[in-house]
Amino acid sequence: MQVNLRELRAADRAPLERAIRSTGAFNEEEVAVALELIDAGLGAQRVDPYLFVVAADERDEAIGYSCFGRTALTDGVYDLYWIVVRDDAQRFGVGRKLLQATAARVRELAGRMIIIETAGKPEYAKQRAFYERVGCKLLARYPDFYRVGDDKLVYVFYP
Amino acid sequence: MQVNLRELRAADRAPLERAIRSTGAFNEEEVAVALELIDAGLGAQRVDPYLFVVAADERDEAIGYSCFGRTALTDGVYDLYWIVVRDDAQRFGVGRKLLQATAARVRELAGRMIIIETAGKPEYAKQRAFYERVGCKLLARYPDFYRVGDDKLVYVFYP
Numbered sequence: 001m002q003v004n005l006r007e008l009r010a011a012d013r014a015p016l017e018r019a020i021r022s023t024g025a026f027n028e029e030e031v032a033v034a035l036e037l038i039d040a041g042l043g044a045q046r047v048d049p050y051l052f053v054v055a056a057d058e059r060d061e062a063i064g065y066s067c068f069g070r071t072a073l074t075d076g077v078y079d080l081y082w083i084v085v086r087d088d089a090q091r092f093g094v095g096r097k098l099l100q101a102t103a104a105r106v107r108e109l110a111g112r113m114i115i116i117e118t119a120g121k122p123e124y125a126k127q128r129a130f131y132e133r134v135g136c137k138l139l140a141r142y143p144d145f146y147r148v149g150d151d152k153l154v155y156v157f158y159p
Numbered sequence: 160m161q162v163n164l165r166e167l168r169a170a171d172r173a174p175l176e177r178a179i180r181s182t183g184a185f186n187e188e189e190v191a192v193a194l195e196l197i198d199a200g201l202g203a204q205r206v207d208p209y210l211f212v213v214a215a216d217e218r219d220e221a222i223g224y225s226c227f228g229r230t231a232l233t234d235g236v237y238d239l240y241w242i243v244v245r246d247d248a249q250r251f252g253v254g255r256k257l258l259q260a261t262a263a264r265v266r267e268l269a270g271r272m273i274i275i276e277t278a279g280k281p282e283y284a285k286q287r288a289f290y291e292r293v294g295c296k297l298l299a300r301y302p303d304f305y306r307v308g309d310d311k312l313v314y315v316f317y318p
Contacts, residue, residue: 140299
């Protein structure tokens with residue numbers, strides 16, 4: 001599968017919404033937040049706290065993306081807010097490529113650390129396995145954070 | 160010292176800026192963020208993610224405040240963004256009263272957990288001692304988060 005990594009464009013919104021929904025991992029509030037950030041990333045504002053890397057297929061259709069930004073009040077910490085790959089494009093290393101491209105952008109911006117928050121619930125086992133496979137380290141666990149029985153896990157990736 | 164806990168009002172902005180600066184604990188970026196949240200709290204928007212409790216002295220002048228809000232994507236978690244007491248009004252239990260009033264508001268809103276992030280640097284020893292004295296539990300430590308040598312500490316308070 002040929003994958004091209006590039007900037008976010010307005011035409012990506014619909015395919016990225018399909019990619020987000022295709023994973024089955026996000027509830028409606030989460031989908032809404034993800035789309036808000038995409039809209040902010042497409043906005044006219046120049047001082048945008050949301051940065052994006054988009055993965056596009058050979059027809060230049062967006063099949064996944066990462067959304068990240070500098071963490072306020074830190075010197076060189078970035079939060080990876082979302083990393084999504086359309087379900088039928090998974091298993092081709094697209095997520096790893098997105099993370100590597102994100103890390104390269106963060107390095108250019110003098111970032112020292114990428115923080116990734118994810119959930120401990122069973123439905124997120126695939127996501128946790130991905131983060132661990134690509135070299136993220138578990139930094140903290142907040143018991144019952146998202147809801148009772150669903151912990152928050154915080155990973156760090158050193159770019 | 161007689162302390163009254165009440166809602167945020169427009170006239171509180173200047174005294175609260177004095178209170179924030181009086182502590183000597185915040186740099187200019189931190190002061191700017193604190194004031195942005197106060198301005199958001201004073202804004203016309205009804206669906207405001209920032210909630211406030213203000214501590215006022217016997218002349219109704221604001222001498223401290225807490226700023227908190229629901230944590231997105233969680234069921235019943237609140238973040239305590241700021242809790243500030245003017246330096247010459249400290250040691251009278253105002254911080255503890257603000258935290259208790261904040262916890263009461265969070266309980267009314269069906270909150271289960273209040274998350275407090277603070278810094279590990281020596282200048283914040285007084286803040287950490289406060290959180291530990293009033294019953295917050297250390298949940299996580301992120302090494303070198305704010306800057307190299309300045310960890311992030313995450314406390315939880317059960318309202």
